[in-house]
Ligand code: PEP
């Protein structure tokens with residue numbers, strides 16, 4: 001339910017309504033707009049049949065929230081959210097380009113990659129320390145040692161870092177190192193994990209599940225928001241279809257659909273969508289043209305010898321060349337890369 005306060009409602013009146021709603025067992029989410037304040041009230045709306053909130057001073061009207069994703073949807077919050085990562089924004093005019101290897105493999109290679117993607121214009125560094133691999137025999141990541149390398153790379157390059165957490169038991173550890181915590185496609189509906197990262201104050205990069213509908217994806221965001229963390233960046237990374245010539249099928253329509261349904265920013269991962277570095281440029285440009293707020297791209301200094309996802313990783317020189325091409329597409333749609 002949305003309680004719309006009148007234009008001239010006082011701070012005291014807003015507080016009184018919020019307190020009353022909390023007393024009735026609702027979770028409240030006030031949004032202070034330029035003209036009006038609205039209070040999102042999440043809870044059992046049948047209670048409102050017994051109490052008349054509309055007669056409270058300062059209240060203009062009560063509007064139901066029709067969609068199941070109450071906090072991530074546009075009904076409660078109409079203005080787009082801009083996520084701040086220590087001064088780098090996602091959801092503003094400027095596109096955020098996140099780049100780096102699939103996994104952190106060694107200190108030397110990670111720092112070399114970091115310096116190269118920074119020079120090419122990437123604003124955030126990526127690198128997995130805990131890797132969700134399809135085979136238990138594949139490289140699983142350097143785990144805490146990887147996080148330490150990540151911290152060192154941040155110190156040297158000044159770049160903010162995004163890394164994945166795959167287990168509730170590691171959330172605190174990962175949050176103590178990362179600037180942005182990634183929830184991977186395979187864990188999009190790991191509700192305990194979503195709740196746990198929702199208790200942290202770090203921005204969350206929430207990837208779309210392998211076969212998740214947009215509604216299921218927004219409901220996953222809802223779990224994180226319900227736990228108290230509203231700093232979410234959605235990431236389209238390709239979905240499972242019958243097509244086998246690419247690793248996944250990029251869902252470009254997800255960009256305008258998410259923009260209509262949600263206030264959260266959305267970025268695109270063309271690397272995991274394509275599974276082949278040759279298609280990364282084209283998919284990235286399509287994503288920018290369709291209104292994505294950024295990209296997350298795998299870059300490796302020696303793709304043939306990468307411990308994971310080599311075939312889809314760009315060499316730093318190719319990434320640099322593409323960054324210049326991205327700038328052209330971005331300016332055609334009123335955005336910029338840097
Ligand atoms: C990744 O970003 O390295 C990754 C595992 O991605 P996804 O969860 O989208 O497969």
Ligand code: MN
Pocket residue numbers: 102103272298308309
């Ligand atoms: Mn990968």
